[in-house]
Amino acid sequence: xxxxxxxxxxxxxxQKTSLRFPLETITAFLGTIIAILLIDEKTxxxxxxxxxxxxxxxxxxxLFLSVSLYFSVTQKKAWVRYASSLVLGSIGxxxxxxxxxxxxxxxxxxxxxxxxxxxLLVSFSGFIPKSYNxxxxxxxxxxxxxxxxxxxxxxGFLYGGLALAITAVKNLFDIEINDHVFGYxxxxxxxxxNTLFFLTGIPDxxxxxxxxxxxxxxxxxxxxxxxxxxxxxxxxILISYEAKILATFTLPIGWVSYLVxxxxxxxxxxxxxxxxxxKDDGNLWMKTFNRWFYYLLIPLLGLLFWAILQRxxxxxxxxxxxxxxxxxxxxxxxxxxxxxxxxxxxKFIPISMCIIGLLTxxxxxxxxxxxxxxxxxxxxxxxKIKEKLTPKQEQDxxxxxxxxxxxxxxxxxxxxxxxxxxxxxKSEKSxxxxxxxxxxxxxxRSQYDLSITNDGNFYYEYYKNESQNIENIxxxxxxxxxxxxxxxxxxxxxxxxxxxxxxxxxxxDYGTDLKINQEVxxxxxxxxINKNKAFDKDRNEKIIQKIEFPxxxxxxxxxxxxxxxxxxxxxxxxxxxxxxxxxxx
Numbered sequence: 001x002x003x004x005x006x007x008x009x010x011x012x013x014x015q016k017t018s019l020r021f022p023l024e025t026i027t028a029f030l031g032t033i034i035a036i037l038l039i040d041e042k043t044x045x046x047x048x049x050x051x052x053x054x055x056x057x058x059x060x061x062x063l064f065l066s067v068s069l070y071f072s073v074t075q076k077k078a079w080v081r082y083a084s085s086l087v088l089g090s091i092g093x094x095x096x097x098x099x100x101x102x103x104x105x106x107x108x109x110x111x112x113x114x115x116x117x118x119x120l121l122v123s124f125s126g127f128i129p130k131s132y133n134x135x136x137x138x139x140x141x142x143x144x145x146x147x148x149x150x151x152x153x154x155x156g157f158l159y160g161g162l163a164l165a166i167t168a169v170k171n172l173f174d175i176e177i178n179d180h181v182f183g184y185x186x187x188x189x190x191x192x193x194n195t196l197f198f199l200t201g202i203p204d205x206x207x208x209x210x211x212x213x214x215x216x217x218x219x220x221x222x223x224x225x226x227x228x229x230x231x232x233x234x235x236x237i238l239i240s241y242e243a244k245i246l247a248t249f250t251l252p253i254g255w256v257s258y259l260v261x262x263x264x265x266x267x268x269x270x271x272x273x274x275x276x277x278x279k280d281d282g283n284l285w286m287k288t289f290n291r292w293f294y295y296l297l298i299p300l301l302g303l304l305f306w307a308i309l310q311r312x313x314x315x316x317x318x319x320x321x322x323x324x325x326x327x328x329x330x331x332x333x334x335x336x337x338x339x340x341x342x343x344x345x346x347k348f349i350p351i352s353m354c355i356i357g358l359l360t361x362x363x364x365x366x367x368x369x370x371x372x373x374x375x376x377x378x379x380x381x382x383x384k385i386k387e388k389l390t391p392k393q394e395q396d397x398x399x400x401x402x403x404x405x406x407x408x409x410x411x412x413x414x415x416x417x418x419x420x421x422x423x424x425x426k427s428e429k430s431x432x433x434x435x436x437x438x439x440x441x442x443x444x445r446s447q448y449d450l451s452i453t454n455d456g457n458f459y460y461e462y463y464k465n466e467s468q469n470i471e472n473i474x475x476x477x478x479x480x481x482x483x484x485x486x487x488x489x490x491x492x493x494x495x496x497x498x499x500x501x502x503x504x505x506x507x508x509d510y511g512t513d514l515k516i517n518q519e520v521x522x523x524x525x526x527x528x529i530n531k532n533k534a535f536d537k538d539r540n541e542k543i544i545q546k547i548e549f550p551x552x553x554x555x556x557x558x559x560x561x562x563x564x565x566x567x568x569x570x571x572x573x574x575x576x577x578x579x580x581x582x583x584x585x
Contacts, residue, residue, distance in 0.1 A: 017200045023064040023085050024199060031057030032191030039183040045101075052096050055111060059092040060085075061195070062118040065202075069126035073205050095361075104407045106368050109319050110361050117357035120350045126205045127347060136211040137347055138276055140203055142219075147201040155194040159186055215276055223273045228289060231270055234263045235296060242303045257307040257324050260300050264331050267293055268349065275346055294335045301335065304328045315396070317374035318403060322367045323360070330356050372408060375400050380416040383440075394437075395445040401433045402447075410436055458570060459562040460535045462542055476555065476580040482512055482523075483576045496583065514554070516581075521549050525577065529561050530570050553582040 018025045031054050038050040064085045071081035092114070099107040123141050163182055170177045203210040238260060245252055271278075271293055278290035308324045315321075330353060338344045360367045382389070382397045389397065404412055410431045414421050417440060424431050424439040434444040473479060477496055480503070482488060488505040495501070506513040511525030525545075529535050534543050535558075545556040556577045563573040 013200055014196060017196055021065065021068055021199050023082065024061055024068065025196065027057050027061045027064060028191055028195040031061070032187050035187040035191060036184050039180050039187070048101050051103075052099070055096050056089075056093045059096065059111075059115060059118060060089040062115065062122060063088055063092060065199075066118060066121040066125040069122065069202075069205065070128060073126055073129045075206075106319060106371070106407045109367065113323075113357050113367075114361055117354045117361075120354040120357070123350045124347050124354075130205070132345065132347065133211075134345065135213040135276060136208075137345075138272075139211050139213050140205070143201065143203050146216075147198055150201070151194050151198040154197060155189050158193065159189045162189075213276055219273060220277065223270055224286060227266070227270045227273070228285070231263065231267050234259070235267075235300075238263060238300055238303065239296075242299060245303075252303060252307040252310070257304050257311075257328075260304040260307075261324065261327055261331075264297060264300065264304075267297070268334070272346060272349070294338045297331065297335050301328065301332055304331070315399075316378045317371045319367050319371050322370055326356060326360060326367075372404075372412075375403050376412065376416065379404065379413055383416055383418055389442060391443075391445060394442050395447065397442060398433060398437055398445045399447050401436050401444075405431070405433050405436060458536060458565055459560075460543075460558070461560045462558060473580055476553075476582045478581045480579050480581075481559075481576060482514075482579055484512075484572065484574050514579075516552065519551065521547075521552060521554065523547065523554065523556065525556070525575060526572050529558075529572060529575065535561055535570070551584050553584065555580040555582075 034050050034053045034057070038047060038054070041047050041050060067081060067085045067088065071084070095114070096111065099111075103111075123144065124137070126140070127137055162185055166177060166181060166185070169175055205211070238256075241252075241256065244250075271290065274286045274290065278286050280287070304324075305328055308321060308328060312321050312325065333352060334349060337348055359365060363369065379397070379400050382393070382400070385393075401413070404410075410421065410425060413436065414425060420440050421431075421436065424435060431439075437444040478494055478501070480488065482505055484507065487507065488503060490503045492500045492502055494503075502515075502517055504515040506515060508522070510522070510527055512523045514521040514523055528545050532543065534541055543558040545558070547554045547556070556579055559576040559578060561572065561575040564571045
């Protein structure tokens with residue numbers, strides 16, 4: 001019969017974990033306290049400070065754990081372990097506090113990659129100072145993997161149950177409870193309970209019994225009957241797609257590189273999960289997968305390099321393309337290692353990925369440096385073009401300006417802009433991409449500008465946040481919307497000054513006839529869209545049309561319009577307009 005742990009056993013286990021991992025426990029408590037303070041904080045500068053402290057705690061927690069596992073095997077004096085943790089932790093803290101007040105995309109990516117690399121470090125740091133045993137390494141990481149899943153499951157159920165209990169007390173007893181309580185509860189469970197529960201389950205690397213190989217049957221069934229069949233389906237799809245593009249001599253779709261990467265990473269995960277039993281005679285399917293997996297990756301690596309190198313040749317490096325190319329190179333190294341090495345060690349996978357990840361954070365080879373240089377080089381090349389740019393080229397240049405302005409500021413483009421940005425940057429500390437393009441003498445064109453197409457289509461949409469938008473309609477008596485192909489028919493729908501009004505819309509070639517009681521107001525929407533060039537652009541520009549009639553004033557605000565371009569005329573397929581109607585005295 002299963003026994004529930006007593007309160008004393010829980011306290012004892014917590015004390016033992018805290019003594020085994022003191023810096024990790026302190027970091028978890030500090031991060032939790034700051035997260036709780038952040039929930040109530042309303043000052044921007046203090047919020048930014050709290051966010052950076054939480055980021056530091058997240059990094060240091062994983063880093064301290066890696067150091068603890070390493071020194072638990074070497075068994076050196078405790079002060080050496082703590083000093084090493086604090087020195088290395090200070091480097092991570094310095095990196096986080098070097099970020100700007102508003103964290104940019106590149107800074108967020110640097111932080112994510114460093115965090116991922118440190119998580120990988122946990123998987124092998126304890127095996128650096130000891131003689132390597134493949135089964136022990138696999139068992140240790142299996143226990144970590146299962147402990148992560150168990151911690152998440154327990155934490156999720158605990159939070160859900162307590163949150164439901166608080167809600168029940170609030171509603172049943174009519175007690176005022178601040179909604180921030182749910183945030184506090186989440187922080188405590190995720191920051192303290194989840195962390196301590198996970199740390200408690202980390203096996204002792206100095207106890208051989210705790211690392212004895214124990215392959216769970218459930219893990220075998222999951223890998224054999226769920227993960228591997230899914231991987232096989234993806235493999236068939238990708239190999240078939242590669243055969244198709246080779247047969248038709250077409251270029252691969254850009255996002256296929258992401259699909260190949262996802263397939264490869266999940267394939268490697270499956271390879272690792274079945275590794276201890278892959279060569280057993282009773283597991284024919286797993287044995288076949290283990291033997292042929294890396295051979296089957298070879299043609300997909302070709303597709304992967306083809307797709308990403310094509311994108312880089314057209315648009316240069318960005319962070320996404322940099323990491324896709326880097327992961328492609330890493331996959332190639334892993335495939336080569338496991339095919340050539342007679343007795344490959346599975347620790348090569350996390351170690352190589354960790355090292356490559358760390359190399360991408362700082363230095364001339366980093367994602368930041370390579371992407372910045374690549375886009376500045378493309379910007380400089382555009383500045384050397386003397387001819388008028390095509391709309392497609394303007395759109396490409398706009399995307400370059402967007403990237404550089406968002407991550408490095410407008411000043412980084414100044415040396416390459418032939419003095420065109422001097423006036424703008426003197427008057428503006430920070431300039432928008434559209435202002436930079438205008439100062440350069442070009443038109444800003446968003447990447448979502450669907451008017452720049454080769455198929456003759458056009459598309460306009462004006463977006464406004466309905467939940468935050470408040471408009472002044474003073475001077476008008478009623479408002480409603482009109483759409484092509486959807487007729488409005490409202491009998492006695494509104495009463496103003498004792499007079500009832502019926503409103504009906506009738507679609508016409510030139511737009512819509514708006515019938516108010518017995519009077520017809522022709523709204524020449526199609527003509528207006530054709531004559532107004534603003535519909536050819538995608539700037540989220542508000543377009544209005546005011547029409548006067550003897551008894552009414554009509555103000556149309558265009559929400560969307562789309563169709564085809566035929567002989568310099570627009571064939572309108574759809575439109576939506578907001579209507580404000582004023583009844584004249």
